[in-house]
Amino acid sequence: MLHLRRSGRVDLESVRNVDAALVSHAHWDHLDLPSLELLRGAPRVVVPRGMGRTVRRRGFAKVTEVDVGEVVEIGAVTVTATFAEHDGRRGPHAPRSPSLGYVLAGTRRVYFAGDTDLFDGMGELGDLDAALLPVAGWGPRLPPGHLDPRRAAEALGLLHPRVAIPIHWGTYSVLSLRRRDAAHDRAPADEFEQAAHELAPEVDVRVLAHGESLVLE
Numbered sequence: 001m002l003h004l005r006r007s008g009r010v011d012l013e014s015v016r017n018v019d020a021a022l023v024s025h026a027h028w029d030h031l032d033l034p035s036l037e038l039l040r041g042a043p044r045v046v047v048p049r050g051m052g053r054t055v056r057r058r059g060f061a062k063v064t065e066v067d068v069g070e071v072v073e074i075g076a077v078t079v080t081a082t083f084a085e086h087d088g089r090r091g092p093h094a095p096r097s098p099s100l101g102y103v104l105a106g107t108r109r110v111y112f113a114g115d116t117d118l119f120d121g122m123g124e125l126g127d128l129d130a131a132l133l134p135v136a137g138w139g140p141r142l143p144p145g146h147l148d149p150r151r152a153a154e155a156l157g158l159l160h161p162r163v164a165i166p167i168h169w170g171t172y173s174v175l176s177l178r179r180r181d182a183a184h185d186r187a188p189a190d191e192f193e194q195a196a197h198e199l200a201p202e203v204d205v206r207v208l209a210h211g212e213s214l215v216l217e
Contacts, residue, residue, distance in 0.1 A: 011211040012038055020044040020074045024114025025088025025099035026051050029171075033058050046072055046079065048088070050097035067098055077106040082125060084116035086145035099145075103128075108216050111159065115168065117145050123158040129216050131161035134168030136188035149188050153195035156203050163204045163216065166192045171210070 052065040088099035108129040170185035
């Protein structure tokens with residue numbers, strides 16, 4: 001995306017030998033083919049149905065297309081594609097494909113929401129050890145189909161996770177805008193944490209810096 005800049009460096013060592021990459025939808029900031037090519041080894045790439053050919057043309061051999069409700073087994077982990085309330089079309093001439101979230105079930109159950117707003121049925125994804133919820137975007141305006149910090153906190157009342165991790169914040173900024181400072185980048189995550197303490201105080205909120213990891217005990 002030529003109109004965006006990354007707000008921080010990425011430690012590629014943490015993603016050198018992953019078993020799989022889960023792609024939520026076809027937007028360029030979620031399905032960036034050069035970024036996928038940085039993954040070493042031969043990871044399984046799981047994409048929304050309709051986007052398989054786009055990824056295979058870049059040389060990926062293990063590509064699995066899924067739609068809402070479909071299941072993929074990756075080692076000992078079961079990955080279920082879930083609905084996402086988001087228009088994820090890549091462009092007017094691109095194949096039609098859904099926007100997805102994923103529930104990963106192994107020794108723990110983790111929900112990765114992708115890009116989404118609140119939707120009917122979100123509460124049925126419950127019994128979660130962790131939920132990764134988007135809380136912002138990359139520009140000054142957040143269009144429909146996204147969770148802002150407050151609505152992401154409201155989602156906790158439907159999902160009831162043990163741990164919540166805000167994502168989709170502080171990664172990109174628009175080139176035409178003045179470069180933001182670290183406090184501005186982090187503001188959506190801090191707003192989510194504050195709203196979560198108000199609306200879902202039983203949930204343990206963990207704000208992770210770029211490249212930071214969390215072990216679910």
